[in-house]
Amino acid sequence: MSPKYSFIIPIYNEEETILEMYRRMSAVMDRMDGAVELILINDGSRDRSIHLLRDLHDQDSRVCYLSLARNFGHQIAVTAGLNFARGQVVVILDADLQDPPELIPDMVEKWKQGYQVVYAQRTQRRQEGWFKRFTAYSFYRLLKQLADVDIPTDTGDFCLLDRQVVEVLNAMPERNRYIRGLRSWIGFRQTAIRFERDPRFAGEVKYTFRKSLALAINGLVSFSTVPLRISTYVGLLAAIASILMALLVLYWRIFVPNSPLTGFTMVLMAIFFLGAVQLVSIGILGEYIGRIYEEVKGRPLYTLAEVGGFIRQQTKV
CATH class of the missing domain: 1.20.58 (Methane Monooxygenase Hydroxylase; Chain G, domain 1)
Known part of the structure; x- marks a missing residue:
């Protein structure tokens, strides 16, 4: 039976957060009103992340995982999850628990009201330095002024997508993917849910200044001339x-x-x-x-080293 809900979580060296993330996600999945799949994407982790994903899959049939052959980056890992997601409702969130899983039922309620994209908008960044807050604040407003489409400020990849939206995203061939920009470009009925972003549960920050800068440049170049x-x-x-x-x-x-x-x-x-x-x-x-x-x-967006919990029918990646 195809699941009604798919939850996509990219993972890169998150062995310290995986078990707590699964505990909180499991509590949310138990409350959902339909079948659920939890898609965990190992983006070339060098720690024990893949071993933990295998263990979770063995313990819980709702857990599926993809292991990319190397580190392809956060946006490509999310894209891989979208390619394999089977649910009518797809939710993207991060493994560090800065995106609270407990917000998912509220997002689903918005979907039931007829919205096809529900994005989480940050009202506050807890325990983040002034430089991070200043640069993020400045970038989002600069992008909003320069972009050809209206990209909401203070939003990340934490969002809910209807199946129709996912199909459109999967049909887009571009390689330098900026998910939150593509999400705005495709249109459909969209709304926001505001939340206060929690600090990272454990481990080191994976989006360093260099990676954040590269993502910012990619967003500007992809959506503005x-x-x-x-x-x-x-x-x-x-x-x-x-x-x-x-x-x-x-x-x-x-x-x-x-x-x-x-x-x-x-x-x-x-x-x-x-x-x-x-x-x-x-x-x-x-x-x-x-x-x-x-x-x-024309190279593939990613290569897969291991797949768990899926019938590997997807060939075009």
Whole structure:
């Protein structure tokens, strides 16, 4: 019998949180009004995570797991879970328990009211440093201003998706996936549930500053062409500034021959300024070209090393 509810949880080196996560998820699953499957995706963990997933699968038939052949990243792990999910309602959440499983019944109630996407919106980030809060706050608002679609602020991947939405997401071929952006792009009836984000239950933070920055850049590049236009505008401004500087230097040479603003220093400043503009513009262009390169290679999004609890009918990944 196909499950009514599918819960997707990507896992990367989470051996310290898996058992507590399962305990809380099990309490939620017992309350649901239909058959449930818990899909745990091992994203190339180097600790004992995969062994714990096997044990949970042996203990509870509702637990299914996928083990990716290496670490492909959080967004690809979520995509793998979406490819294998069989439920009419699919919920995505993280294993660190910062996304409280106890919020799922409230999300299901919204689904029963006719909403096809229910996303969790953070009102507060408990025990997170000021730098993390500031950068996250700034990024979400910058993305909202620049993106071609309306991506809600302060939202992560914690959400409920109707089966119809999941089918549309699975049909999207793009490789540099930003799930919360794709979720907004596809449309359908959407609503928010607000919550206070808990601190991590145990273990180390997996989304380091470098990974968070890469995800932020991916979100901007995937849903906005404004950076390309900005580089064009900056280039035009640099050209105007260069013409004005040339006219000023000519003026000083003719009318103020002893001016300290003429000479080698002025030339160096102009060269460094124009060089910086060119490098920034090339870097922005490179981000877009790099994504074209990734798309045209046509490689699978991920490779599977082990599957537990599924009939392995999916071949296109």
